[in-house]
Amino acid sequence: xxxxxxxxxxxxxxxxxxxxxxxxxxxxxxxxxxxxxxxxxxxxxxxxxxxxxxxxxxxxxxxxxxxxxxxxxxxxxxxxxxxxxxxxxxxxxxxxxxxxxxxxxxxxxxxxxxxxxxxxxxxxxxxxxxxxxxxxxxxxxxxxxxxxxxxxxxxxxxxxxxxxxxxxxxxxxxxxxxxxxxxxxxxxxxxxxxxxxxxxxxxxxxxxxxxxxxxxxxxxxxxxxxx
Numbered sequence: 001x002x003x004x005x006x007x008x009x010x011x012x013x014x015x016x017x018x019x020x021x022x023x024x025x026x027x028x029x030x031x032x033x034x035x036x037x038x039x040x041x042x043x044x045x046x047x048x049x050x051x052x053x054x055x056x057x058x059x060x061x062x063x064x065x066x067x068x069x070x071x072x073x074x075x076x077x078x079x080x081x082x083x084x085x086x087x088x089x090x091x092x093x094x095x096x097x098x099x100x101x102x103x104x105x106x107x108x109x110x111x112x113x114x115x116x117x118x119x120x121x122x123x124x125x126x127x128x129x130x131x132x133x134x135x136x137x138x139x140x141x142x143x144x145x146x147x148x149x150x151x152x153x154x155x156x157x158x159x160x161x162x163x164x165x166x167x168x169x170x171x172x173x174x175x176x177x178x179x180x181x182x183x184x185x186x187x188x189x190x191x192x193x194x195x196x197x198x199x200x201x202x203x204x205x206x207x208x209x210x211x212x213x214x215x216x217x218x219x220x221x222x223x224x225x226x227x
Contacts, residue, residue, distance in 0.1 A: 002026045002043070002044065002045050002047075004039055004045045006033070006050050007029065008031040008051060012078075015105060016049065016105070024151075046116065048073055048075045049078055050076070060090065072119075075095050076111060079100065127162065130204070131143055132201060136162070141158075149200075157197060158197060161215070161216040166216065169214055170213035171213055174213070
């Protein structure tokens, strides 16, 4: 998942950024609202983590401007403001969740997953795609009942396809989901990750649409060759 972190506290920013990367997400970190505006204009993000007190302004007006432009990108507020009135203001401005500092990084990971699943239209962390039984929350997967271990990057790529079943995703779109602005991306990186997923999960897991890109080979609940 491509995530934009807007946080000016260096210690917390490093901790959250490292957690996101460890979870397999592509995370860009900015410390000002003007930098956040530029990042959102330059690339699509699937989630924004927003501090409310930034050096160049408050997060609530920024969030309201996002929603006024028609943005439906999910936003989780991360703030030290812990009054009920603050929570109400943030949620009414269009936030999807609200976490008060200090918070547990594992809880942040869980909340990110929950928000992402809701936006993908399936809040259930347990998914069945063909012979694959997937627990998104636990990051576990079985292929015909056999456990399979994926790297963080392989998980990230699989989640992109799971969130868009049936859709053809171009190589460029997949790169935008998986890599940050400062990442060095090899020209064949997507092909390599797709090949590794196919080896672990079966060749049919990802279909190639020649000249267009890739799409998930299985449909939800579809289990060809199995009762």
